[in-house]
Amino acid sequence: MADKSAPLLEWPWKGLGNWKYILFVPLLAKSIYDNIYGGQDRDNFCFHILLVSFLRYNNHHHWQMFSRMLFLTKRLQVRSTETICYSQIDREWHWDNPFILQALLATTAHSWLPFFSNLPVWNGRGIVWMFVLHALLAEPLFYWIHRAFHSKTLFAKYHSLHHASVTTEPATAGTGSFLEQLVLVVVMAVPLLGICLLGTGSIGMLYVYLLVFDSLRDLGHCNVEIIPSWPFRIFPPLKYFIYTPSYHALHHEHCNSNFCLFMPLYDYLGSTMDMRTASVHMELRKGRKERPPDFVFLVHVIDLSASLHSPFVFAGFASLPYSGRWFIVPFVPLAFLAMGALWLWGTNIESMKYYLRDNFHELWCVPRYGFQVYQYRYVLPISIPIEQAYANMFPERLVTSQFSDWLSSVFYTRSKEGN
Numbered sequence: 001m002a003d004k005s006a007p008l009l010e011w012p013w014k015g016l017g018n019w020k021y022i023l024f025v026p027l028l029a030k031s032i033y034d035n036i037y038g039g040q041d042r043d044n045f046c047f048h049i050l051l052v053s054f055l056r057y058n059n060h061h062h063w064q065m066f067s068r069m070l071f072l073t074k075r076l077q078v079r080s081t082e083t084i085c086y087s088q089i090d091r092e093w094h095w096d097n098p099f100i101l102q103a104l105l106a107t108t109a110h111s112w113l114p115f116f117s118n119l120p121v122w123n124g125r126g127i128v129w130m131f132v133l134h135a136l137l138a139e140p141l142f143y144w145i146h147r148a149f150h151s152k153t154l155f156a157k158y159h160s161l162h163h164a165s166v167t168t169e170p171a172t173a174g175t176g177s178f179l180e181q182l183v184l185v186v187v188m189a190v191p192l193l194g195i196c197l198l199g200t201g202s203i204g205m206l207y208v209y210l211l212v213f214d215s216l217r218d219l220g221h222c223n224v225e226i227i228p229s230w231p232f233r234i235f236p237p238l239k240y241f242i243y244t245p246s247y248h249a250l251h252h253e254h255c256n257s258n259f260c261l262f263m264p265l266y267d268y269l270g271s272t273m274d275m276r277t278a279s280v281h282m283e284l285r286k287g288r289k290e291r292p293p294d295f296v297f298l299v300h301v302i303d304l305s306a307s308l309h310s311p312f313v314f315a316g317f318a319s320l321p322y323s324g325r326w327f328i329v330p331f332v333p334l335a336f337l338a339m340g341a342l343w344l345w346g347t348n349i350e351s352m353k354y355y356l357r358d359n360f361h362e363l364w365c366v367p368r369y370g371f372q373v374y375q376y377r378y379v380l381p382i383s384i385p386i387e388q389a390y391a392n393m394f395p396e397r398l399v400t401s402q403f404s405d406w407l408s409s410v411f412y413t414r415s416k417e418g419n
Contacts, residue, residue, distance in 0.1 A: 006157035008179035011097050023100055024050065027107060043119045045110045048203050049103050055207070056099055056214050063170040063218035068312035071349040073224040075287040078249040082167045083354045089319045091164060095174035098181045105185055106206075115196045119203050126200030127208055133191035134209075135241075135263060142187045143266040146259045149180065155255075166252055170218040171315065187261070188213065216262045220248035225284040232278070239278065240265040246281045250274045293362040299351065301342075302370040304335040311352055342367035 003009070013020045031046040067073065074080070109116050149159040158177040165172045192209060195201045219226070220243060227244045241263050251258035257274035260267050267273040301307045308328045311318045317325065342349075345367055352363040 003157040006177075006179075008182070009158060009161075009177045011094070011178045013097075013100075020094075020097075020100060023104065024053070027103065030107075041110075041117070043117065043121075043203055045117070045119075045203075046107060048206060049107055052206050052210055053099055053103050056210060057096065059211055059214055060096075060170055060174075060218060063215070063222060064315050065312050067169045067222040067224055068315065070312070070351060070353060074290065074350060074353075076225045076284060077288060078223050078225055078246050078284060079167045079253075080288060080290055081355070084167060084169060086319065088165050088167075089171075089315070091161075092169075092171040092175045093316065095171040097178075098174045098176075098184065101178075101181055102185055102188070102210075109189075109193070113193070113196075116193060116201070119196070119201050121202060122204040123200050123202040126195045126198070126202050126205055129195045129198060129200055130191045130205050130209055133194040137194070138187050138190045139261055139263045140266050141190065142184075142261040143259050143270065145183055145187070146261075147270075147272070150255060150259070163252060163255060168221040168223050168249065168252055170221050173214075173217040173221040216243075220245055220262075223249065225281065227281070229282045229285045232281075240268060244277070244281050246284055247274075247277050250277060250280065291360055293353070294359040295361045297361065297363050298348070298366055299363055300366040300368050300370065301339075304332050304339065304369075307335045307338060307369075308332075339369060 013023060016022070027046045027050055030041075031044070031050055034041050034044060034046065111117070148154060155163075158179055162172070162176040162180070165175065188209070192201070192205060195205060222245055225245050227242075232238050243258075243260065243262055243264055247258050247264060251274075254274065257272050258264070258267055258277065259270075259272055264273060264277075305324060305328055306322060308314060308331055309318050309322045314328075317328070348364040348366055350362055351365040354361050
């Protein structure tokens with residue numbers, strides 16, 4: 001873990017806790033003033049910074065949801081023997097600090113740098129030049145800075161905080177020291193300010209660059225190998241220009257290779273490429289055959305609001321004891337649609353897995369809700385997925401009609417007691 005005495009390790013607003021979002025208030029006030037009273041910013045910059053920040057949060061949330069959907073990602077997980085623990089969740093709780101920092105510094109730069117103000121909405125040539133500058137300047141800059149942070153001193157003082165998570169998820173991407181994120185802002189500023197100096201900057205560049213940047217960072221940390229292998233077989237030079245989740249997972253595991261941001265080209269030039277990357281990628285794309293669980297716990301959803309407490313819906317909310325929260329109210333209609341989808345799905349879904357004393361445990365969610373358990377007409381539909389769970393656990397055993405009758409009698413008794 002990082003050295004707590006190191007300068008610029010902690011975030012300046014650490015003491016605010018979850019009240020840190022008040023730092024967006026000046027931007028909101030400036031945006032309201034400009035739009036109602038007609039401020040000096042003709043490009044409405046504060047409004048666009050707030051909007052792109054909202055889109056970034058939304059984009060990250062969907063990546064986080066996907067990475068935790070065990071029933072979809074289990075076979076393609078890069079690391080599956082070490083699961084996410086509560087200490088990692090606590091350590092990565094403030095993963096969005098970089099979003100706040102970048103919003104504040106971008107607004108400051110817009111006020112201080114004349115060439116970064118009064119930008120047009122769109123400039124297609126600028127977008128092309130932005131990616132060129134990123135590939136030629138930002139990528140090698142990040143590569144060498146990243147290698148420097150892996151030196152003994154800087155790693156111990158700063159970068160070890162990020163590497164404390166070996167099994168990564170999208171929240172890991174934003175977890176790091178304040179100094180590291182300041183340096184990352186410099187790397188990101190190179191293509192953005194560069195195209196503005198060339199006279200081809202635009203508001204659109206913020207949306208394109210930041211959302212693509214975040215998506216690629218979340219991709220690398222999602223722990224799911226979703227990049228197919230066939231494009232690399234058809235066009236082998238592609239391996240120099242795009243990385244994969246397994247590429248970055250090897251970096252987190254061994255810490256001495258694969259230093260690039262998104263383009264492994266500079267690892268090849270710097271002789272720091274882990275040569276196992278391609279074979280690991282191809283092997284993972286074949287699908288992982290995981291050991292069968294030693295224990296399976298069958299659970300069912302209590303009600304619509306409780307369904308939003310699932311680990312793959314709101315990660316932070318799910319890590320706390322359940323209680324009604326105001327922010328889940330707008331999502332209840334979506335939870336109702338999800339209930340219908342689960343009913344149509346009809347089979348158990350793998351909700352969570354963990355290891356305890358070398359035993360492999362899984363939680364399987366029966367696609368039925370609490371109110372359905374206590375209604376007799378749902379007895380048979382509920383017993384079917386439980387029989388399927390039993391059959392999956394013990395494929396060598398035949399689920400007999402007596403077992404089905406026993407399940408039905410159990411749920412019939414519960415339904416009568418509930419009524």
